[in-house]
Amino acid sequence: MILAVDTSTDVAGVALAEAETILAEISWRGRAAHSSLLLPAIERLLLTSGVTAAEIEQLAVAIGPGSFSGLRVGISAVKGLSMALDIPVAGIGTLDVMAWQVSPLSAAVLAVLPAGRGQVYAALYKGQGPEWHPAQPPQILSPDEAVSLADGALLAGEAADEVAGAAEQRGREPRIAPGAWNVRRPGFLAELGRLYFQSGQSDQRHQLEPLYLRRSAAEEKRAATQE
Numbered sequence: 001m002i003l004a005v006d007t008s009t010d011v012a013g014v015a016l017a018e019a020e021t022i023l024a025e026i027s028w029r030g031r032a033a034h035s036s037l038l039l040p041a042i043e044r045l046l047l048t049s050g051v052t053a054a055e056i057e058q059l060a061v062a063i064g065p066g067s068f069s070g071l072r073v074g075i076s077a078v079k080g081l082s083m084a085l086d087i088p089v090a091g092i093g094t095l096d097v098m099a100w101q102v103s104p105l106s107a108a109v110l111a112v113l114p115a116g117r118g119q120v121y122a123a124l125y126k127g128q129g130p131e132w133h134p135a136q137p138p139q140i141l142s143p144d145e146a147v148s149l150a151d152g153a154l155l156a157g158e159a160a161d162e163v164a165g166a167a168e169q170r171g172r173e174p175r176i177a178p179g180a181w182n183v184r185r186p187g188f189l190a191e192l193g194r195l196y197f198q199s200g201q202s203d204q205r206h207q208l209e210p211l212y213l214r215r216s217a218a219e220e221k222r223a224a225t226q227e
Contacts, residue, residue, distance in 0.1 A: 001051065002058040002197075003042070003081070004190035007034040007074035008066030008094040009113055009158060013186035014041050016049050016056075017194065022187040023049040034073045042077075056085060060193025063091040064211035065121040065138055066113060071210040079208060088203030090196040092189055093211060095138050098157045099125040101188040102177045103132050106154035109177075113157050115140050120159040121213060122146045140213050147172065156182055 004015045012034050013027035026041045046053060061078040064071045075091075082089045098111040107128050113121040120143055124136035136149060143159075143166035155163050156177040164174035176182065 001056050002060055002190050002193050003045075003056045004060040004186045004193055005038070005042075005074045005078050006062035006094065006097065006184065006186045006189050007038060007070045008062045008064055009070060009184075010067075011158060011184050012038070012070065012074075013184075014038070014045050015186035015190045016045050016051060017187065017190040020191070020194070022190065023051065025185065025187045027183070027185060034070050038073060038077055053081075053085065056081075057087055058193065058197055059087060059089045060092055060189050060196070061089060061208070062094040062097055062189055063208070064094050065115070065140075065213045066094050068210075068212065071212070075208060075210055079205060082203075082205045088197065089205045089208055090193040090201070091204045091208050092192045092196065093123070093138065094184070095121065095123040095157070096125075096134070096192060097189045098184050099123065099134075100132065100192055101185060102154060102156040102181050103128050105177060105181065106175070108135075108151075108153035110146065110150040110153040110155055110163070111157045112146055112155060112159040112163050114159045114162070115214070118142065120146055120163060122149060122159075122163075124149055124153060138211065138213060142166075144170070147174075150174070157184070 015025040016023045095111040099109045109125045115121045123138040126135040146163045147167045154175045167174040
């Protein structure tokens, strides 16, 4: 039994899975509410599934990139659960989840999330099924730079429309994951967590850190005053 937690961005959610079966899944939108909604959502998830916390054997958490505050909420909660239940944690990249979700639609996917300041977080993935793999690591790009990285790949994620707009301005016809496919679901995080442990990889509880890619505004302000 694996519990998955994703509070990386405005889109957040929790899922509970047993082997390859998703038992329950709850998603919501609204970054400011993650801290107040997460634990009640986990409680509802367990109640809906008829599962007790003691039956959870593994945890998966989205580690970013994403919102500084959102990532801290999810990772802190999962670390606490891991210690309380003495169970292992798999930290999974948020862009990995988005790309894995839509990989049945395309053998090349550019997963993109809003990074603020007119930029996006982006990572390129190629292959399908067992051949699926990251082709470029997560990075911060302008939408125009993301268009060049995509090179015809399917766009997926909360910043897909923004990158598609930049592509159209360059006279290109972007491909975007359709409708509900383009909303990140925690069930796919649970699946990647299961595959992580199935491959024999180790518990990340003590090494678990958010993948920020950039310093927070407060850290940048402090650095500027010290220069």
